[in-house]
Amino acid sequence: MCLAYPGKVVSISGKEGLIDYGGIRKKARLDLVKVKKGDYVIVHTGFAIEKVDRKNALLTLKMIRETL
Amino acid sequence: MNFRDPALIKRLSKSIASEAKGLPEMKLMEVCGSHTQAVARFGLRKLLPENVKLVSGPGCPVCVTPSSEIAEAVWIAKKGAIVTTYGDLARVPSSLGSLFEAKAGGADVRVVYSIADAGEIARKNPGEKTVHVAIGFETTAQTTAAFLNSSPPKNFLVLNCHKWFLPAMDALLASRDLKIDGYICPGHVSTLVGSNAYRFLSEKYGVPQVVAGFEPLDVMLAVLMLVRQLNKGEAKVENEYIRVVKPEGNAKALGLMGETFGVGNAEWRGLGVINGSGMPFTRRFGHFDARYALKPKVSRGADMPNGCACANVLKGKTEPKDCRLFGRACTPEKPIGPCMVSVEGACHNALRFE
Numbered sequence: 001m002c003l004a005y006p007g008k009v010v011s012i013s014g015k016e017g018l019i020d021y022g023g024i025r026k027k028a029r030l031d032l033v034k035v036k037k038g039d040y041v042i043v044h045t046g047f048a049i050e051k052v053d054r055k056n057a058l059l060t061l062k063m064i065r066e067t068l
Numbered sequence: 069m070n071f072r073d074p075a076l077i078k079r080l081s082k083s084i085a086s087e088a089k090g091l092p093e094m095k096l097m098e099v100c101g102s103h104t105q106a107v108a109r110f111g112l113r114k115l116l117p118e119n120v121k122l123v124s125g126p127g128c129p130v131c132v133t134p135s136s137e138i139a140e141a142v143w144i145a146k147k148g149a150i151v152t153t154y155g156d157l158a159r160v161p162s163s164l165g166s167l168f169e170a171k172a173g174g175a176d177v178r179v180v181y182s183i184a185d186a187g188e189i190a191r192k193n194p195g196e197k198t199v200h201v202a203i204g205f206e207t208t209a210q211t212t213a214a215f216l217n218s219s220p221p222k223n224f225l226v227l228n229c230h231k232w233f234l235p236a237m238d239a240l241l242a243s244r245d246l247k248i249d250g251y252i253c254p255g256h257v258s259t260l261v262g263s264n265a266y267r268f269l270s271e272k273y274g275v276p277q278v279v280a281g282f283e284p285l286d287v288m289l290a291v292l293m294l295v296r297q298l299n300k301g302e303a304k305v306e307n308e309y310i311r312v313v314k315p316e317g318n319a320k321a322l323g324l325m326g327e328t329f330g331v332g333n334a335e336w337r338g339l340g341v342i343n344g345s346g347m348p349f350t351r352r353f354g355h356f357d358a359r360y361a362l363k364p365k366v367s368r369g370a371d372m373p374n375g376c377a378c379a380n381v382l383k384g385k386t387e388p389k390d391c392r393l394f395g396r397a398c399t400p401e402k403p404i405g406p407c408m409v410s411v412e413g414a415c416h417n418a419l420r421f422e
């Protein structure tokens with residue numbers, strides 16, 4: 001139940017956002033985050049719990065390649 | 069962006085082996101159900117050298133919910149309220165049986181994906197009480213906080229079984245016989261509390277910690293970072309999951325948590341009472357408390373079925389395969405202990421994937 005999935009915010013209405021998970025779209029509540037259309041979020045039990053920072057994601061992959 | 073790149077996983081595996089060479093045995097613990105699943109599913113243990121042991125801790129919320137709390141939920145269901153719960157919990161037995169057994173006997177028990185769905189059920193059934201069994205750590209508790217702060221229906225109650233996670237990590241390190249050499253910190257508890265929140269543990273016990281995400285590369289990189297720290301004699305908190313976790317956490321969610329929950333003591337299955345891990349409602353939200361409104365009366369009941377080693381599995385003291393019942397009497401189809409019931413349980417994952 002701790003599972004959480006990354007998805008992209010495609011639209012926002014009030015406290016709810018429509019999230020795209022690679023083609024599958026589902027609603028999620030946005031009470032816990034400050035997001036705008038186009039942001040990536042992690043969703044847990046129907047609530048977005050944090051934004052995903054794409055720049056930092058690339059940074060981690062770069063770091064992995066460099067430390068090896 | 070591929071955090072499952074097999075070539076990189078292999079290279080990380082080699083780096084870990086060379087970094088760990090000649091070092092004494094290291095016991096690293098992951099403390100999140102999703103890490104347990106990732107480690108088993110991607111067969112990561114096989115990619116680690118002999119002297120790097122990766123064990124599972126108490127990160128499975130279904131597993132650590134004590135039998136007394138499940139009995140309260142069953143008691144409430146049998147009194148006629150609609151009871152909503154997250155998946156696997158309904159299968160775990162208590163002194164009053166499981167929630168699914170209560171359902172078979174006519175109680176109205178419904179599995180939900182989100183507390184928002186439970187609220188919707190309450191809205192559609194205004195003449196009845198809907199009681200949501202809210203289990204889980206910070207990750208899930210913040211969704212309870214968000215929902216209660218957005219004017220839920222009047223007939224909605226919460227059986228609050230939430231727990232603060234860091235006090236459990238503290239308690240495990242305090243019992244020196246477990247000899248944990250490093251933690252892989254739970255990525256999604258960390259989105260809320262931030263990576264800085266773990267510092268006191270490194271300072272108090274001198275153990276390295278790495279906050280990690282849930283893809284195979286995340287876990288392997290976290291192991292490498294821990295082994296490097298151990299090799300250098302360091303004990304600090306590092307953050308591998310920078311794409312999601314900030315040092316200071318999520319201010320908006322922390323604000324809602326502070327409004328909703330205080331700090332108390334709580335019982336954990338297998339670990340006993342842990343001071344500071346209870347998450348009681350603040351006075352403002354007391355009227356949503358199902359314990360206060362309905363006063364369920366239950367006896368404690370045994371937390372562990374006969375012969376089940378779950379208590380030690382949850383502390384990383386016993387490996388699932390060393391339980392006498394593992395894979396024989398106890399299987400995912402016919403589970404005996406909670407560590408086999410839950411899809412996040414160490415026994416469940418060990419049997420399914422390893």
Ligand code: SF4
Pocket residue numbers: 375376377378381388391392393394395398399403404405406407408409415
């Ligand atoms: S295998 Fe089954 S009986 Fe043994 S510890 Fe795990 S859950 Fe308990």
